[in-house]
Amino acid sequence: MSNVALSADEAAGSGSASRSILSRARSALLGRLVIIVPYLWLLIFFLVPFIIVFKISLSQTAIAMPPYVPALSLDDGIGGLFAQFGEMSFDNYVWLTEDALYFNAYISSIVIAGISTLLTLLVGYPIAYGMARAPSTLRPTLLMLVILPFWTSFLIRVYAWIGILKPEGLLNQFLQGIGVIDDPLLIMNTNTAIYIGIVYSYLPFMILPLYASLEKMDYSLIEAAQDLGCPPISAFWKITFPLSLPGVIAGCMLVFIPAVGEFVIPDLLGGSQTLMIGKTLWNEFFNNRDWPVSSAVAVILLLLLIVPIMIFQAAQARAQEQAR
Amino acid sequence: MNSGWSRFNVTSIVLGFAFLYLPIVLLIIFSFNESKLVTVWGGFSTKWYGSLFNNQGLMDAAWVTARVGVISATVATVLGTLAALTLTRYTRFHGRVLFSGMVFAPLVMPEVVTGLSLLLLFVAIGLDRGFLTVTLAHITFSMCFVAVVVQSRLVTFDRSLEEAAMDLGATPVKTFFQVTLPVIAPAIVSGWMLAFTLSLDDLVIASFASGPGATTLPMKIYSQVRLGVTPEINAACTLMIAVVAVGVIAASLVNKRREIQRQRDEQAAQQG
Numbered sequence: 001m002s003n004v005a006l007s008a009d010e011a012a013g014s015g016s017a018s019r020s021i022l023s024r025a026r027s028a029l030l031g032r033l034v035i036i037v038p039y040l041w042l043l044i045f046f047l048v049p050f051i052i053v054f055k056i057s058l059s060q061t062a063i064a065m066p067p068y069v070p071a072l073s074l075d076d077g078i079g080g081l082f083a084q085f086g087e088m089s090f091d092n093y094v095w096l097t098e099d100a101l102y103f104n105a106y107i108s109s110i111v112i113a114g115i116s117t118l119l120t121l122l123v124g125y126p127i128a129y130g131m132a133r134a135p136s137t138l139r140p141t142l143l144m145l146v147i148l149p150f151w152t153s154f155l156i157r158v159y160a161w162i163g164i165l166k167p168e169g170l171l172n173q174f175l176q177g178i179g180v181i182d183d184p185l186l187i188m189n190t191n192t193a194i195y196i197g198i199v200y201s202y203l204p205f206m207i208l209p210l211y212a213s214l215e216k217m218d219y220s221l222i223e224a225a226q227d228l229g230c231p232p233i234s235a236f237w238k239i240t241f242p243l244s245l246p247g248v249i250a251g252c253m254l255v256f257i258p259a260v261g262e263f264v265i266p267d268l269l270g271g272s273q274t275l276m277i278g279k280t281l282w283n284e285f286f287n288n289r290d291w292p293v294s295s296a297v298a299v300i301l302l303l304l305l306i307v308p309i310m311i312f313q314a315a316q317a318r319a320q321e322q323a324r
Numbered sequence: 325m326n327s328g329w330s331r332f333n334v335t336s337i338v339l340g341f342a343f344l345y346l347p348i349v350l351l352i353i354f355s356f357n358e359s360k361l362v363t364v365w366g367g368f369s370t371k372w373y374g375s376l377f378n379n380q381g382l383m384d385a386a387w388v389t390a391r392v393g394v395i396s397a398t399v400a401t402v403l404g405t406l407a408a409l410t411l412t413r414y415t416r417f418h419g420r421v422l423f424s425g426m427v428f429a430p431l432v433m434p435e436v437v438t439g440l441s442l443l444l445l446f447v448a449i450g451l452d453r454g455f456l457t458v459t460l461a462h463i464t465f466s467m468c469f470v471a472v473v474v475q476s477r478l479v480t481f482d483r484s485l486e487e488a489a490m491d492l493g494a495t496p497v498k499t500f501f502q503v504t505l506p507v508i509a510p511a512i513v514s515g516w517m518l519a520f521t522l523s524l525d526d527l528v529i530a531s532f533a534s535g536p537g538a539t540t541l542p543m544k545i546y547s548q549v550r551l552g553v554t555p556e557i558n559a560a561c562t563l564m565i566a567v568v569a570v571g572v573i574a575a576s577l578v579n580k581r582r583e584i585q586r587q588r589d590e591q592a593a594q595q596g
Contacts, residue, residue, distance in 0.1 A: 027496040035414055035423075038407035038467070042426040045464040049441030052448050127340035130333035142337065144576065149344050151568045153525045155542050155549075156561040160347035162553050163354065170350060203344065254432075261434020263528050268549065278436045285440060285532075295444070298437045309432055316428065 050302075057092055057295035092296035102297065105275040106304065112191060112266075112276060113259035116198035120206045120255050121248065123199055128210035128247075129240075132217070143211070150204040158197055158268050165193050165269070189271035197265040202258070206251040213247030214240075246315065253312035257305055277301055348565065355558035372559040382560060385544035388455065389524060392540060396462035397519035403463065404470025404515055405508075411471065412478040430468040438465060439532030446533065453535025461533035462523040469522060470515035477511035510579055517575055521568055 096102045131142045149157065164170045165188045172184040187193050217240065225235040241248075263278035270276070277297065284294040355373075359366025376382060407427055414420070430438065442461045443453070451457055481504070489499040505512075527542040534540065541564070548557055 030497060031414070034406050035410045035417060038403045038410060038427075038471075039419070039423055041403055041464070041467070042407075042423070045442065045445070045460065046426050046430060047422075049445040052444045053437075053441045056444055123340070123343070126332075126336035130337040130340070133330075133333050134337070145341060146344070148569070148572065149348065151521050151572050152348065152565050153521075153542065153561070153568075155525065155527050155545060156351070156564060157347065159545070159549055159553070159557065159561065160351040162549070163558075164347060164350065166553075200343070200347070203340075207340075257432045258434065261436055263436050264546075278434060281436045281440065282528075291444070294440060298440050301434060301437060305432075305434070309429065312432060313425075313428055 053295045053298055056292055057299050058089060059292050060089065060091065092292045093300075095293060096296055096300065101275070102277075102280065102300075105277045105280045106300070108275045109260050109277040110304070112194055112274075113198070113256050113262070116195050116202075116259055117252050117256045119195055120199045120202055121252060124203055124206035124210055124251065125248075127203075128207045128214055131207070131211050132214035133219075139215070146204050146207050146211075154201060155264060157201055158264055161193070161197055161200065161269060162188070165196070188269065189274075191270065191274060193269040194266055194274065194276075197269045198255070198259050198262065201265065202255040205254040209250035209254065210244060210247040213244045217243050246319070249311070250315050250319075253308055253315070257308050257312065260305060261301055351558055352562045352565065355555060355562040357555050357558075360555065372555040373563075376556055376559045376563075379556065381539075382541070382544055382556075385539050385541045388538055389541040392455065392459050392462060392530075392538075393520045393523040396459045396466060396523045397516050399459075400463045400467040400519040401470050401512060401516045404467040404519070405474050405512055407467065407471040408474035408478055411475050412481075427468050427471050430465045431472065433465075435526075435528035436532075439529040442529065443532040453533065453538075455538040458530050458534045458538055458540065461529050462519075462526065465526075465529065466519035466522045469518050470512075473515040473518060474508060474511045477508045481507060510582065513575060513579075517571060520571075524564070524568070 127146075131139060131146070134142055162169075166172075167184045167186060167188065169188070171187070172181075175181045176184065187196070221239050221243075222235050225239055226232065230238070261278045262276060263282050266274050266276040266279050267282070270279075278301075281294050281297045281301070284290050284297060354365075356368050356370060357364075357366055358369035358371070407423075411424060411427065439461070442457075442464070446453055446457050446460075485503050485507070486499050489503045490496065494502065525542065526540075527546050530540045530543055531546075534543065541560070545557055545560060548554065
């Protein structure tokens with residue numbers, strides 16, 4: 001079959017009816033394969049795992065391997081399945097509401113991610129603005145320089161800050177050396193260290209969408225405003241900022257969403273008293289080996305992130321439509 | 325004077341880049357530190373690189389990471405390119421909304437959630453955790469990044485080129501390999517590199533998906549970092565940075581040369 005198709009391939013161009021039907025059928029099949037292969041892959045390795053997470057979040061903890069009593073398994077047939085509905089429980093979710101630890105972890109994740117996002121915006125905006133107004137010959141190089149740190153390992157970049165921030169670290173040595181402070185600043189293992197870590201790690205995610213929207217802007221608008229007597233600062237707030245809003249939204253979502261579930265930064269830079277939900281999930285899973293509760297933590301984390309993810313998706317879809 | 329390249333702009337760029345690069349530069353400098361104390365300079369030395377190569381655990385982890393990276397990036401590039409073709413070419417099929425959701429969601433999914441869900445899948449289907457499961461996990465999340473990169477190139481692709489090829493009798497397959505693929509090749513190459521670095525970089529998902537015997541370099545570094553900062557880790561990090569930097573710079577040079585070549589060809593075509 002495939003040999004026939006191949007030889008038909010060789011003689012392409014003259015066009016006999018039977019061959020065109022054959023090749024059309026083949027291209028339809030190929031077209032379907034193009035869709036089916038990635039579709040199936042994502043179904044199996046992305047969607048099904050989430051259903052399993054949800055299922056296990058409803059099951060009960062057990063001392064076994066795997067350490068849970070399965071809910072909704074088909075081992076006992078349909079009748080067994082119905083019996084299991086009775087055993088299924090929201091106990092893990094009730095447990096999450098009863099223990100203040102989880103509630104506080106969610107709240108503090110959102111607060112820390114929110115503050116870090118604002119800080120990243122404050123740091124990233126002037127850089128993106130400066131890049132957008134740089135001579136156009138310089139812009140590709142600047143862009144490359146922003147992207148380059150993103151290629152180096154996240155873990156390495158967070159690790160680099162430990163040597164800088166710790167009490168006998170480089171920052172304190174420097175500040176004490178020039179005589180600004182007498183006692184070392186205690187930044188390591190505090191929330192401040194987490195803010196620094198998040199701002200540093202996610203800065204390229206903020207700068208790139210901001211730059212994209214600032215670069216497209218028509219700067220004669222600013223000149224017009226200034227010619228008409230508008231002071232630069234109010235020209236910024238009335239013209240530049242509103243026009244860059246799509247970039248601001250995309251950048252903030254790209255920082256906020258992953259920052260909420262961040263594990264490496266709070267674990268390495270934050271203190272033991274710092275609660276963040278990614279770290280709680282990790283501890284629940286690896287230290288307490290409580291798979292059902294960590295699944296429940298994951299489900300709630302996703303529910304929290306659905307709104308920002310949908311904002312982000314809508315913004316992406318809009319940008320895609322405009323690009324067409 | 326409204327060039328916009330004002331003192332304020334220059335200052336913010338200089339400070340911004342200092343912030344982005346200083347920590348990495350310091351890390352590299354202190355990998356050449358003679359002293360065992362990471363933050364006290366004790367003279368120049370490359371001894372930590374020597375001890376790095378004698379550290380069997382780190383070397384094994386580096387080898388695992390390299391293999392996982394190459395295999396997962398290659399498979400992810402094929403799957404991601406197919407996904408990008410699906411997203412741009414097939415605008416109407418059943419479950420398209422679900423499909424684009426599944427492509428974009430992993431980009432913003434918290435790593436702990438992705439890692440946990442994949443682990444639970446592997447346990448549910450009875451797959452032993454190890455090399456295979458890490459690779460499968462890395463393929464899954466990096467193919468979505470490849471899809472986005474390739475898709476952004478496909479959106480601006482001039483489809484009349486393909487139509488011309490098909491009108492001249494080329495089959496869809498031939499058209500794809502002879503017309504479409506060469507045009508989107510730079511995007512596919514950067515997609516592969518992105519997938520490879522994502523795999524090289526990943527700690528959280530690998531920690532969930534991996535098992536005994538398949539410890540990746542980030543997992544190894546992480547477990548050592550928790551015990552304290554050592555010059556040896558600085559040396560390992562410096563080497564990882566060097567590998568990635570060489571790759572990225574080489575790729576951008578190749579891209580630039582292709583671009584110049586293409587412009588020349590176009591000019592020649594116009595004159596001829």
